[in-house]
Amino acid sequence: VGRQLLVSGDVVVLTEMEHHSNIVPWQLLAKEKGITIEWIGVKDDFQLDEENLRFILGRYGDRVKLLSVVDVSNVLGVRNNVKQLISIAQQAGAATLVDCAQSVSRFKIDVKEWGCDFLVFSGHKLFGPTGTGVLYARKQWLEKLEPWMGGGEMVVSVNKASAIWADSPWKFEAGTPNIAGGIGLGAAIDWVDRNIDFSEHAVNEKDLIDIALKGLSQISGISILGPTDSTERFGVVAFSVDKVHPHDIASFLDEDGIAIRAGYHCAEPVHKRFGFGSTARISFALYNTKQEVEAFLDSLSRCIKKFR
Known part of the structure; x- marks a missing residue:
């Protein structure tokens, strides 16, 4: 684009x-x-x-x-x-x-x-x-943009001098596509459409974030990057722990069967904006439970005691 x-x-x-x-x-x-x-x-x-x-x-x-x-x-x-x-x-x-x-x-x-x-x-x-992945574009843009790469199946006709593109979106689909990936993504989207009530999920996720934020606030030396009000954030909580490196936290929790992310999370500028180095980040999805958040907080507390 x-x-x-x-x-x-x-x-x-x-x-x-x-x-x-x-x-x-x-x-x-x-x-x-x-x-x-x-x-x-x-x-x-x-x-x-x-x-x-x-x-x-x-x-x-x-x-x-x-x-x-x-x-x-x-x-x-x-x-x-x-x-x-x-x-x-x-x-x-x-x-x-x-x-x-x-x-x-x-x-x-x-x-x-x-x-x-x-x-x-x-x-x-x-x-x-x-x-x-998915790219949505308004029809006027799809008509205006030229193909970003060339190959088979994206054309109506080809001669030695030029080619006539297929209509959008097919003119952007050169060659053999990722067939298995496309089918898998379609199945995932269908499953979400059939099974997920977004309003219900929002309430559950807010409860999980609320438990996490309250639990983290009770642990000495923790700094949270972002709002501390569960109504103002969605999906993730990034934090740092004084004198404990995020990668050590991630490794310790991994041994307890808890998956988190450590580092800049491919968003270094916003870390620097608020004076943070790398952080540990917990992420919530449709399947997470209150018991899992409590297990995370318990594992984190034991981790901090070990490394401090």
Whole structure:
């Protein structure tokens, strides 16, 4: 998308809470094509600073071609007001892309309500196979964009001088696709549609996060990255422990059969924004229980006693 839409001097707007997958490709494109990247900051209350976006749009005008923003942060757990951000950007003539990898398994998402131009998420975030993903684009963009790679099955006709592309979306499906991955992702989506009540899941997840936050707050030396109110965060809790490295925590909990993540979680800028090094992160899914959260807190307490 960016390679076709952007030219030297154009501006892409990102946020400080983006996953590296929504930072590094734009940095590569900046080197390749001479585009400029501008940043929406995160305020001390962990919310995006919408005035930053307005300032950037006012400064660069029609040079701003794209706003690319995450729906839910995979570190802070906050959900952004993407509908408002999309509206602000589009009023200034910029296209919009939303990363829903962290939200697609938690919320019913209506692209028509948001009005976004593009939306992406990873297949494994919906319990599908790794190596799969989804790109939604409005029809006008699908018609406008050229194929990003060439191969068989994407054409109507080919001669020695040129080719006629198939209609969208088939013109973007060159060669043999990841058939097994696509079938697996489709099955996962069907299962979620048939079996998951998102409202019920939201209540259960809030309860789990509430237990985790309260338990962590009672352990000495723990700093939580993001809101400490369970109504303001979704899916994840990232934290650090004084004098205990996150990788040691992850290894210790792994021996107890508890899987967490340690490091920057592919979101180093937001860690640096709040003065954190790497963190440990617990993540909640449809199948997690209160007993598992209690087991995590018990294992973490024993880990801290061992390493301190």
